[in-house]
Amino acid sequence: MESFREGKVPYLHCLNCKRNFFYPRDRCPNCHSSSLEVRVSSGKGKVFSVTEFQGKVYAIIEMEEGFRLYANVLDKVEIGEEVIAVKGDGRPNFKRVSKP
């Protein structure tokens, strides 16, 4: 999972029930199968919920592949806004996808 430190978001895909999940476990949290595969997300997601404290933005992001994770976001964002993973200092950060 070196890709994580490079700003990418890896995740696990269950070959049995097809569920995608993020926090690494050796069994699928849905069907408990150990038939799993590591994949890398497109990095695209939407803000599921967000809060701002002391000038920092902390959110739950729902990724395009259907799993969610906690993340820090570099911009002020609202629920539903599109964000994308970018390289951070050890794990990805997220930033707003600028509207054309």
Add this chain to the structure above:
Amino acid sequence: MILGFSSSIHKRYEGSTFRLMSDTVDKALEMAGLQRDNIDGLIATFLPGTFDGNIALHFYTSQLAQYLGIRPRFLDYVDFGGASALAMLYRAEKAIASGDADNVLLIVGGKASPVRERKVTADSIDRAYKGITLTPFDEYFRTYEDMNPVTDYALVAKRHSHLFGTSDEQRAEIAVKQRFNASGNPSAIYKERIEVKDVISSRIVSDPLRLLEIVYPVDGFHVFVVGKSGGKSNLRPLRIKHFGEAHWPDMPPELPDIVSTPAIESARGARQMLDKIDCFQLYDSFTITVLLQLEDVGLTEKGKGGKFAEEVDFTYQGEIPINTGGGSLNVGQPAYMSGGVILEEALIQLNRMGEGRQVKDVNQVLINGIGGWNRAHSTTMILGE
């Protein structure tokens, strides 16, 4: 049967945590009419950092028994955070009924000040001390910056508003009504009446949660003595008329949504008894915690908690009294766990000891505890004769 109870709450207690705990035990034993020699059971809970700043106490319950000079034949440890106190009471009653013990001490609390002074909370304690993991996958789970549990409950409040249109003013009503109740409670640390505009104009700590919506962690203990018979105790012979417990270990990003708590499950068996309840004590780490339980316990539908907070008079004089002593929002939260605060207030109401905030004719109280990082545990109890 609960024979005695007591609490000791300080914003900052200078002495040792053991001493504070021991003094609280003596007060509870006095009410129960028992001596330390009569105690043969002990159940306790612990959060890292809250016992003289130690992140762990090796064989915790044994250390407590050692200090107190008691030799239990029944010992248990419950780690459900704010849901622990009710689970401990249930377990004590079971131990007594089965003959495993005659008189059991329940000990909840510790000192929050050493953790508070390090600018963390018990749920972000890994940011201040090494050697603590919060999840089995912290490397991927922990972000650069958060302020849990405040930031997490802020995410919940934000999403609740997004889904159901809940307003900041509706949440503020909870703080206002609980403060009204606190004004009649001599042991509350915040007693001055407030209005919605005071809550709204208080500092935003983590958007949308404001300072007056957040509990203040304090140093203190709640101790309960549970025994087989009334003996010398003057308390009402209360029994547990319903108990439910539910645990959702999934972290919030993996829940179907974050606006529900396991109280939906722990309160399942209590829901048909709600119209016979004289007052409610709902876990109140934040205003949003109370709002979620209004829905999850079944006082209103999911999404209608804001409307309930706005329209229903839930002061101690009102139609549905809730958190009649002001809750931990006004009493303070000992060692980052409010379970003792809500259980104590239930006992005060049931025993007509409510002085300036006594609800008339209290015979049955519903208490709901929420705990663990991010609402992982819920315990629901109905107490009555």
